[in-house]
Amino acid sequence: MSKKAKLKIIPLGGLGEIGKNITVLEYGDDIILIDCGMTFPEDEMLGVDIVIPDISYLFRNRDKIRGLVITHGHEDHIGAIPYTLKRLNIPIYGTKLTLALLETKFKEHKLENVNLNIVKHGDFVKLGKFEVEFIATGHSIPDSSALAIHTPVGIVFHTGDFKVDYTPISGNVIDLTRFAELGKEGILCLMADSTNAERPGYTMSESTVGTAFRDMFANAKGRILVATFASNVYRVQQIITAAERNNRKVVLSGRSMINTTTVAYELGYLDVQEGTFIDINDMDKYRKDEIVVITTGSQGEPMSALTRIAYGEHRKISLLEDDLIIISATPIPGNEKTVSKIINKLIEKGSEVIYDSLAEVHVSGHAKQEELKLVHTLLKPKFFIPVHGEYRHLKIHSDLAHDLGMPRENIFIIENGQTLEFTQDEAKRGPIVQAGNILVDGLGVGDVGNIVLRDRKHLSEDGLIVVVMSIDKQNRNVVSGPDIISRGFVYVRESEDLMAESREIVKKVLSDCEKNKITDWTTLKFNVRDSLRSYFYEKMKRNPMILPIIMEV
Amino acid sequence: MSKKAKLKIIPLGGLGEIGKNITVLEYGDDIILIDCGMTFPEDEMLGVDIVIPDISYLFRNRDKIRGLVITHGHEDHIGAIPYTLKRLNIPIYGTKLTLALLETKFKEHKLENVNLNIVKHGDFVKLGKFEVEFIATGHSIPDSSALAIHTPVGIVFHTGDFKVDYTPISGNVIDLTRFAELGKEGILCLMADSTNAERPGYTMSESTVGTAFRDMFANAKGRILVATFASNVYRVQQIITAAERNNRKVVLSGRSMINTTTVAYELGYLDVQEGTFIDINDMDKYRKDEIVVITTGSQGEPMSALTRIAYGEHRKISLLEDDLIIISATPIPGNEKTVSKIINKLIEKGSEVIYDSLAEVHVSGHAKQEELKLVHTLLKPKFFIPVHGEYRHLKIHSDLAHDLGMPRENIFIIENGQTLEFTQDEAKRGPIVQAGNILVDGLGVGDVGNIVLRDRKHLSEDGLIVVVMSIDKQNRNVVSGPDIISRGFVYVRESEDLMAESREIVKKVLSDCEKNKITDWTTLKFNVRDSLRSYFYEKMKRNPMILPIIMEV
Structure with a gap:
């Protein structure tokens, strides 16, 4: 069987779009799944809350599924897992923080008895004919992994979301040595993150943001409020560190900020001095220049803490003169106007607001062109599938691979549902399987069409x-x-x-x-x-x- | 009367927003109006087509109105004029191209017998106690003017939309000499464009885009399609020039592109060789490398020519292999996702697409910080009102003026409807008059609330x-x-x-x-x-x- 069987790679999401990442690898009677994320609705999907992948193909082949391996804990990689688990019982493998974040979702969805398996960087997980190796990478959340999937026809390397950060805030540095070893051993197919493929140069290290914070914190006269992504534990760490250096206490605001930071803290992903965190109700016991608030709402989300603060609707935090507000994020495409409204509102109320047009208070979590070249050069794959991107990103990433010497016929720009079939020497397009968007509106999954x-x-x-x-x-x-x-x-x-x-x-x-x-x-x-x-x-x-x-x- | 009367400046639109520019100047029994523009609806204004200013204040004071002076022919400065003229008969003063563009609107609205008066840069127009001087500036449309309004209490200087372009494509260079003279004479109050006040440095000259076109055109093997703003006559000129140098004919596509370019051509604002323009139906008579199409749709507008081309719905133009498509524009905030969709669609169909992330195929029409500093320094106004911008832009522009030495109390960040009252020496806030948004939905004006x-x-x-x-x-x-x-x-x-x-x-x-x-x-x-x-x-x-x-x- 294994002699004649071909390896199939089938992306069910994440191609031709940013988000909803999910990939199927199939060999004989074994299927593994890489990630299972959600995405946000397009403008024309009125009233829709989130969008998850159509997993009909998995459902039809449910007896073959050996496991779900997760690269990291962002919504576009784990957000659809609860919906999938309601239809399919699959063992899940991921790093500690990734699984901890997943468990908070299971609580919300009242999912119990999920088969969760913590792995560490360097671990190998055997799943049917597949052996999945978890390799440290850098990204805007700790515990991110690239995956080397050892298959009977060769190694498939999936970068996950990544950047090359030589000075991450904590945890493992991207394991370029292992990348090089695997490259020497021989990679059959590379699947690599294309999010920033249009951008020349290198993405700056997360630590540069800390340097910017240090100066701003040292000069601030009043309270400091920093809005950022709850999942960016490194960013939260740097805000905490800057706060402690300036003898400020830290208040967490916004449900997801409190939940995620608590999980990260309890698992040891945050280095915080005793007494730094204070309750939001105790803010009044401190002077203005002794307070830092870390809050959600960096994307201008209507119900977020920062939005409520801006509109004077937050129950605990009213804006004060001398408040310094740092929006430590870049608007995700589509959110520009909403974020701008919040900025206007905050400035109108007299706060000083620092955002991405004015200072370097954010860095991306994704590799730019020079980093992509590094990884392609180390891995030297035979075949290449650009993933995680709209068509424009996939195209330019494929041009980059071609410029590095890969023949065009070895590069596959494919769509969700397109099967690729691999032997040790060859790759070709196979059948197209069902893939697409399932719309979630309230409790309804797929009833809005x-x-x-x-x-x-x-x-x-x-x-x-x-x-x-x-x-x-x-x-x-x-x-x-x-x-x-x-x-x-x-x-x-x-x-x-x-x-x-x-x-x-x-x-x-x-x-x-x-x-x-x-x-x-x-x-x-x-x-x-x-x-x-x-x-x-x-x-x-x-x-x-x-x-x-x-x-x- | 004139001894005791105060000058009132009342912006009825354009403050706290980008668009819908309209300002009232009132002295005794005389009112003049500067610009009367529209804006696009916010996301939450569902089904609304355009937004125009509430002109109740003007209607109540209609006997005082002496004239409407227009800085330039963009929609956010002239788009609401037809609606205003249906309620108020006002003589209008503007440069030749500005009025010609306005006349095409009057035809659509079936407005007749409008009192239109063409002025040239350097002209003075007497309107009651006001004398309005039209001064050449640079912007992304020819014939743009700044206005020096000579009033009994001093000179009010309104920049209109502007940038400092020392090498414009045609017409007058910004008349910095006159700026300097007026500055020496003494400016009571400056109202200046804040659109780009957040951006450091200088806006590049329009001519730099032509340089980029030259290289791209020289290397293109197939047809070239360029999408840009119909009103950017300079850009259209540079595309035509690049086409002619490479022995290509020019096809115009999209209603507004055809209308605006025809008006500009007939009035002598475009330098085009005989035989360069060809009819869209004659495209087949030429080789692919003999064709340039200039098209609308640079903002991904759903019904525009480029969108129809991308989706294969254009009746005359289907995409061909080797097509080079240049999107010579930057998405206006809010249009990012729509533009990105079109780009993806075009690349998917096999075209090469060049857009702002990849090359310098667009420059802004608005002054950045160093240009603003130049103009403030030449004009040396006593008082300053930052205009044309959201609150964040007005604030940073006011900080810039303060950094140049202006006392904070002489700078007024005000809202639409806020009256400012001036004597020769003083300025203070006066009453707030009715101002706001009137929503236009189909033929209904103001019936959607x-x-x-x-x-x-x-x-x-x-x-x-x-x-x-x-x-x-x-x-x-x-x-x-x-x-x-x-x-x-x-x-x-x-x-x-x-x-x-x-x-x-x-x-x-x-x-x-x-x-x-x-x-x-x-x-x-x-x-x-x-x-x-x-x-x-x-x-x-x-x-x-x-x-x-x-x-x-």
């Missing part, structure tokens, strides 16, 4: 007109109505004439139908909708959803 | 449930229904049980009401809505709009 979204879009643009009337079953007389109700269409007080005219139009349709002996409700409704649509469009250049309802009495 | 927007938002997030029933007027029996209709809520085929259960809940409410002798429809509707809301929230964590309708028969 194109028709629902199209209706929401229609309603959002020009609102709704309901036309309702009761008609006598026997003689087909209108016994009540037509009544016209509008929502999201026009100010009611300005629309009285409009509504009166609409009613006349509907009455005319009804009498025309009567004249022409049209008695089926479908035609009647169609005519009502059609006449009103023309009327509103001509009168107002608007196109509300029109919902004619006939009650037979 | 907060309630309508709130309903649209509600409908867009979780859709709609209509509950309709006919009840006998006399004995209060339900004679038909309750029927339940949903839109934008959940897939109908998956919701049959849900709808059946909802109907049972409504029936229960009806029978409870009957038992409790509740007979008024308002209470009945309230109870229906309440029960269903709880049910849907508990079952699905969703909150659709619920619309109970009772027909009396």
Whole structure:
């Protein structure tokens, strides 16, 4: 079997998009899964909370699945795991912090008895015919791993999200030595992070942000509030360190900041002096220049602590004169305007606000071009699949690999669901399997689709007109109505004439139908909708959803 | 009168926002208006097409208005003029290209007999007690002006949108000599563009983009498509020049590109060789390397030519192998994701795409910090109002003025509607007048307000449930229904049980009401809505709009 079997690599998410990372490796009767993340909805996915991958392919092959290996604990790599576990029971392998963050999700989802297995960098995990080696990398969360998956046809190397940081804040430095060894041994296929593939040069070390903090903290006269990603434990560490150097206490604000930092602290990922953390209720016991608040909301999220502070709606923290606010993050594409609004609001209230346009208070967690070249050069893979990126990122990453000497035919820019089949010497495209987006709205998973979204879009643009009337079953007389109700269409007080005219139009349709002996409700409704649509469009250049309802009495 | 009268400056738009620029200057019985622009709706203004300023203050003082002076022909400075002219007949003064662009708007709005007066740089226009001097500046559209408004209490200097470009593509160089003269004469108050106040250094000259084009055009093997702003006549000129140097013909694509370029060409703002422009239908008569297409869609606008080309929906232009596509623009905040989608689509189809992350194919039209310092230093104003910017831009621009030596109390960061009152020596805040946003949706101006927007938002997030029933007027029996209709809520085929259960809940409410002798429809509707809301929230964590309708028969 193993002689003839081919290795299949099937990305079910993360290609042609940033987020929702999930990859299937299949060999004979064995399947392993790398990561299982979520992503945020596109603008047109109105009302949708999150988007998770379609795992129909896994469900159909559920007997083959040997395990899920996780590169790190970010939402776009672990966020869909609870939904997947509700359908499939899979043993999970990851580093300590990664699994601890995952467990907080399981509590929220009330998932119990999950088969969790902690691994360390350097460990090998045997899963069917696969052996997965966890290798230290750098990223904006501790305990991140690259994976070398030893398969019967060769080694598949998956970088996970990574950057090359020679001076990380704690933990292991990226294990370039092991990268080099594996490169010498021979890599069949590399899958590498393309997020920053458009950017020339190197991503700066996380430690440079600490240097910037040091100066800002030393000069601040009042309180300091720093907003950042809760999962960026290194950043939180550097804020704590700068606070301690300046004899300031640290308050945590925002649910995810408190949860994540607590987990990281309890597991020993944070180096904090006794007494540094204080409760938010004890802030008043200290002078303004003895306080640092670390808060969520660096993306301007509507319900986050920073947003509530900016709008004066936070129960415990009101802005004070001399407050220094540092937004230690860059807006994720799509969040620019929301973040800018918060910045404006904070400055209006008199705070000094430092953000990415003004100072180096954030660095990326992803490798730029020179780092990618380093990793390609060390690993010397035979085949290459750029992953984690929109098409533009995958394309430029593939050009980079080509510039380093790899033949074009050995590089595969593929889409979610596209199978690649590997032997020791060859790689080719195989069948396309089901892959795509499952929309989560409230408790509903997958019950919002194109028709629902199209209706929401229609309603959002020009609102709704309901036309309702009761008609006598026997003689087909209108016994009540037509009544016209509008929502999201026009100010009611300005629309009285409009509504009166609409009613006349509907009455005319009804009498025309009567004249022409049209008695089926479908035609009647169609005519009502059609006449009103023309009327509103001509009168107002608007196109509300029109919902004619006939009650037979 | 004029001895005691004070000069009032009242911005009605453009402060605390980018766009919708409009400023009132008032002295005694004379009012003049500077610009009258529109802006694009915020994300939460669902279904709204454009936003224009509230001009109630002008309407109340309409007898005083002597004229509208325009700095340049961009939408955020002229876009609201047709709406204003429908309520107020005001003589308009501007440069040739500015007024020509305005006239194309008047045609669309079927406005006739507008009092338009062409002025040249260096001209003075007397408007009541005001004398307005038009001064050449640089910007991303030709014929841009700064305005020196000579008033009885001193000179008010308004920069308009500007940058300092020593090598513009055509027309006048910014008249720094006149800036210096006026500075020596004495400026009472400066109002200056803050758009780029956060950015250090100088904005590059427009001509640097031409240099980039030259190399790209020389190396291109197939067609070249360049997307840019239709109003950037300089950019269009540089594309045409690069085309001519490489023996390529030029095709214009997109309505606004054709209209604006035609106007600019006919008025002599474009230097084009005979035979360079060809009709889009004649493209096939030329080889691929003889064609340049200049197109709209640089912001990823859904109906634009570039979007239609990317999605294969353009009637005349299909993408070909070897096409080089240059997006000669930067996404305006909020458009990042849309532009990125188009880029992905174009690269997927095999085109080479050059955009701002990859090469210098765009420069800003607004002054950065060093240019602002130059202008402040030449003009040496007594008072300063930073304009054209969100609060963050106004704040940093005011800090810049302070760093140059201006006392804080002479700098006014104000909001739309805030009056400032000036004598020769003093400035202070006066009353706040009505100012704000008027939403335009289709033909409706101002008929969409907060309630309508709130309903649209509600409908867009979780859709709609209509509950309709006919009840006998006399004995209060339900004679038909309750029927339940949903839109934008959940897939109908998956919701049959849900709808059946909802109907049972409504029936229960009806029978409870009957038992409790509740007979008024308002209470009945309230109870229906309440029960269903709880049910849907508990079952699905969703909150659709619920619309109970009772027909009396």
